[in-house]
Amino acid sequence: MVIRGKVHKYGDDIDTDVIIPARYLNILDEKELGKHCLEALNPEFAKKVSTGDILVAGKNFGCGSSREQAPRAIKGCGISLVIAKSFARIFFRNAINIGLPILELEKTDRISTGDELEVDLSQGVVHNRTHGLNYKGKEFSPFILEIISAGGLLNYVQRKKKGTPCTR
């Protein structure tokens, strides 16, 4: 799976309150949630995102609450992939479970807003088209890959129930 997109860059410890504040948690629709994605940091964020863009951040992305509305808001505003140095554990689960692509990459400092990236998710390779550089992200464990390739947790659970192999 190859994802191409323009980068929106943020720092460390981007918490779920900042990604989608509680006042919008009565909304269930992803597109609606997406309109308010990261508005505490940049009220124009959702408007600036073109479908397919990539969110890049520092360490501990998605720390805080268990609200699944956070990865759904990111997905809903058109972001195709989140790359971070590390993810907080519930956000990591939620993203995998709902099928929002994520990638752990140590060298996010070398990526800036506006850079064009081409990411081969199956290999975990990030090609920065703007700077002509390649970075290698962290590979997923085989178990997590099974969930990803099933298209999310509930598909994985369904397939397992039916006895269909979940391998790619």
Next chain:
Amino acid sequence: MTISEKILAAHSGKKEVKAGEFIQAKVDLALGNDITAPLAIKEFYQVDGKKVFDPKKIVFVLDHFTPNKDILSAENCKFIRQFAQEQGTNLYSGGNCGIEHALLPEEGLVIPGSLIIGADSHTCTYGALGAFACGVGSTDLAAVMLTGEIWLRVPETIKIIYYGKLQPWVSGKDLILYTIGKLGVEGANYCALEFTGEVITSLPQNERFTICNMAVEAGAKNGIIELDDITSAYLTGKTKQNYQGMHRSGAYQVYRSDSLTHYKEIIEIDCNKVELQVAYPSSPANVHPVRASLSGLSNGVNPVSRGEKIYLDQVVIGSCTNGWLEDLRIVAKILNGKKVYPGLRLLIIPATPKIYLTALKEGLIEIFLNAGAVVAPPTCGPCLGGHLGILAQGERCLSTTNRNFRGRMGHPESEVYLASPAVAAVSAVFGRIAHPDETIQAR
């Protein structure tokens, strides 16, 4: 193995599990609230879910945006109520509803040695009763409702040993804030935090809940404290009536960490040195001694407090962290015969209806009202900036809750400081962050 590993092994049908291993574990109790359950139920229906795996093991607590704050929230609660009725699950809504992590232990639904998953990050609170409890998202909850199982990565364990003697006024809240300050907000990511030592075993149950509650603020998967006499005494009379059908014998399995076991890290904390703590915006790890905030010693740490005391617009006392009866007693002791600082809004929220009623009978509510506090019904409301006590631009709040992220309680340019109930009460009297010792001096 550690206590966490033992519980996970027992729930995944294995003799032994190792940190880093992925397991499918059987869940004893699954929790959803009015923010996370609607998405879970939607997902459940989306994959043609018909019946939940065991309605007795599923509980919905409508505590976040309730009493319903707006039409959308009301619709979400209605949706959950219908589902709970159709499926026959546990449901807490209206007059029997309290803040989930105070309510479930009180209702006897949390059993030592059990595996509890909750679509709420502070589910880790239940570790204070020796359970393995961790927060997950809505889709996880949907999968558990369908199958009764969850995928988990066995966490590495960080053991924290608290030794020495607590200084006056210092509580479980100060210990956990201090610990998060040491670890950082990512310091325990993916890990289990095991709280041990002579100070922990002498702490009352409510302060143990407070400590485990905030394990997630250091990124931890769960916080856990081994069962002892204090915990057993807390559980007496609570668990038996409600635990039918959730455990075979009615007795619970007690797990303890082996003495020679592998920890990722062992951290010792000398509690003689732990002062009253306050976490400045916008991170629970941004902690400072309360005394330092009085004299302006924190200059440069936080621009807004430079060269001046930290004046407050609002104080909130409550939440799954510090809405316990014992917390309210401390607050009443400080507020008794005093008045809230002119213009400051003090909001006090007992965590459950039972706590509320006991506080009423003990005369605490009267003390609060006489002091000029607003007493609200049990709800998560202001803690997450949901409703009741939202902050305007530039406003500053000291809160006994667990998070102070940017915009957490309202406007993105409002500020939240975290501290213990004692510090919150005395600060409400002085109109600024204050130390309980100051109440002795005349104002």
